[in-house]
Amino acid sequence: MKEAKRHHPLQIAYDLWGFIKNTFFIIVILFVFQAGSDSWLVKYGRIAFLALVAVTIIYLLFKWFTNKYTLTQTAFVLTEGVFSKKRKTVPYSKVQHAKRETKLFHRIFRVTSISFETSSQGDDSSVTFHVVTHAEATRLENQVSKQYAGVEDADQAVVDSVDKTKPGSEVESEADLGRIVHFSPTKKEVIKASFTSLSFLAVIPILGSQVNKFDDILPNDQQAEGMIGFILDRWWLIALTIILIVGLLMIGGVIWTFLKYGKYEIASDNEKVYITKGVLEETAFSITKKNVQAIQIQQSFMKRILGLAEVKLVVAGALGDDGADVNSLYPFLPVKKAQQLVEEILPSYRLTDSMEFLPRESFWLRMLRPSWFWIIATGVLFFWKPDLFGLSEYWWAFSLILLVLIVMSRILDYKHTRYTINDTFIQLKTGGFGTNLFLSKRSSVIEVGVSRNIIQKKLGLASLATVNRAKPVLHTTMDDVPEEWADEFLAWYQDRNQEIELK
Numbered sequence: 001m002k003e004a005k006r007h008h009p010l011q012i013a014y015d016l017w018g019f020i021k022n023t024f025f026i027i028v029i030l031f032v033f034q035a036g037s038d039s040w041l042v043k044y045g046r047i048a049f050l051a052l053v054a055v056t057i058i059y060l061l062f063k064w065f066t067n068k069y070t071l072t073q074t075a076f077v078l079t080e081g082v083f084s085k086k087r088k089t090v091p092y093s094k095v096q097h098a099k100r101e102t103k104l105f106h107r108i109f110r111v112t113s114i115s116f117e118t119s120s121q122g123d124d125s126s127v128t129f130h131v132v133t134h135a136e137a138t139r140l141e142n143q144v145s146k147q148y149a150g151v152e153d154a155d156q157a158v159v160d161s162v163d164k165t166k167p168g169s170e171v172e173s174e175a176d177l178g179r180i181v182h183f184s185p186t187k188k189e190v191i192k193a194s195f196t197s198l199s200f201l202a203v204i205p206i207l208g209s210q211v212n213k214f215d216d217i218l219p220n221d222q223q224a225e226g227m228i229g230f231i232l233d234r235w236w237l238i239a240l241t242i243i244l245i246v247g248l249l250m251i252g253g254v255i256w257t258f259l260k261y262g263k264y265e266i267a268s269d270n271e272k273v274y275i276t277k278g279v280l281e282e283t284a285f286s287i288t289k290k291n292v293q294a295i296q297i298q299q300s301f302m303k304r305i306l307g308l309a310e311v312k313l314v315v316a317g318a319l320g321d322d323g324a325d326v327n328s329l330y331p332f333l334p335v336k337k338a339q340q341l342v343e344e345i346l347p348s349y350r351l352t353d354s355m356e357f358l359p360r361e362s363f364w365l366r367m368l369r370p371s372w373f374w375i376i377a378t379g380v381l382f383f384w385k386p387d388l389f390g391l392s393e394y395w396w397a398f399s400l401i402l403l404v405l406i407v408m409s410r411i412l413d414y415k416h417t418r419y420t421i422n423d424t425f426i427q428l429k430t431g432g433f434g435t436n437l438f439l440s441k442r443s444s445v446i447e448v449g450v451s452r453n454i455i456q457k458k459l460g461l462a463s464l465a466t467v468n469r470a471k472p473v474l475h476t477t478m479d480d481v482p483e484e485w486a487d488e489f490l491a492w493y494q495d496r497n498q499e500i501e502l503k
Contacts, residue, residue: 008111008136015063066085071143097288097291098117099115100114104281115128182268194256262279271288287315293468295342295439296311297436308333308335309335310330310331310333311341355420362479381399408433410432426440444469446468448464463480464478464489
């Protein structure tokens with residue numbers, strides 16, 4: 001076994017910065033809002049807080065001195081604890097994904113963080129190094145990936161120049177790894193994404209928080225009323241104000257979208273899919289292709305209008321705190337480009353446009369099925385009678401609008417719902433105003449189910465469900481398919497035994 005290593009010395013500063021962020025509210029109260037207070041409570045509160053800071057610093061120093069890690073040929077060996085030692089061994093074979101995050105703190109000191117998500121639960125679900133050099137992060141990643149090839153030491157796989165590179169300048173090493181860049185958004189696509197995501201609405205709370213500052217500019221309410229009257233008497237000034245506000249919102253939305261998606265890149269090699277995003281704070285995530293359990297192509301109502309889609313990879317193992325975000329190839333892909341990316345990145349998956357529609361009996365069953373949401377909402381409106389725009393007497397109109405939306409959603413759901421079995425693949429599409437297309441291999445489906453209620457039996461219909469490994473487990477359902485196809489679906493799944501080895 002190799003000699004144990006301590007974590008990077010900047011780990012102390014990183015943990016201390018986390019402590020400051022968690023206690024920022026206390027700091028503001030004691031040292032800003034109560035800066036001139038002579039209260040004994042504030043006085044001793046400051047002393048207690050400074051003592052806590054001193055104890056925290058001492059604790060972090062001991063923590064850095066005692067916490068170590070070792071890379072063996074087959075596993076991470078982590079030694080943790082200050083007062084009581086704990087030794088944890090995490091085999092490389094359990095690692096499902098690797099994720100690098102380079103936040104503003106890391107950029108300042110030219111370091112990064114890397115975490116390895118495993119298939120285990122609890123404390124062993126991930127191994128995280130919050131502060132490491134780029135060379136060390138590469139060494140850790142290589143040690144995990146190379147052990148399958150029988151490489152005993154990953155140090156030889158680390159290029160010396162990596163230590164000199166910045167987080168976003170690893171293009172040279174990607175060529176050596178055989179990565180192919182499949183997609184990187186253009187400026188036009190980023191601007192289009194800002195409108196699709198409605199990200200410019202995120203600026204509204206920021207502008208709202210600044211409204212109170214106008215109280216300092218206007219001496220009294222009379223002047224404020226006079227200014228409002230001045231604006232209302234001049235329609236062109238109202239139009240100019242609206243245009244200015246909308247322009248600021250759009251500019252803010254474009255900037256926000258650029259910071260999040262302006263440096264987006266999707267690449268892959270024979271083994272993994274690589275997703276890089278972020279401008280100020282960069283996240284680089286790798287997904288092992290063999291761990292992909294299913295593919296989802298999702299379209300919201302706005303994306304359907306603009307012909308865009310989002311491709312999500314359903315993977316086994318944890319994805320960290322932002323798993324719903326990092327497993328997305330790109331949220332604003334043209335539909336054809338989305339399908340093309342699936343075929344390029346995961347050639348073992350096959351999408352088909354030939355899918356079957358639901359029978360006519362399914363339409364009438366969906367239309368006549370009671371909507372408990374509408375019933376409860378109507379009851380609330382009846383007793384509450386909200387005075388919105390002075391229309392409390394017309395509460396029934398809101399109930400009618402909601403009923404129309406529900407009916408439209410069911411009609412669209414019937415129209416969009418499709419299904420097919422394509423050799424060893426199952427492909428299901430559902431949705432009303434938005435749609436979700438699900439594609440999975442038979443070998444990746446761990447459980448299926450078919451159910452029929454009394455009405456479905458009389459109409460010759462059934463509901464089916466599939467389960468795929470993920471965190472959380474992915475459940476996919478489809479209602480009111482023909483009973484014959486449900487039986488065919490069960491027979492198709494029984495052939496799964498020919499593709500896997502039961503242990």
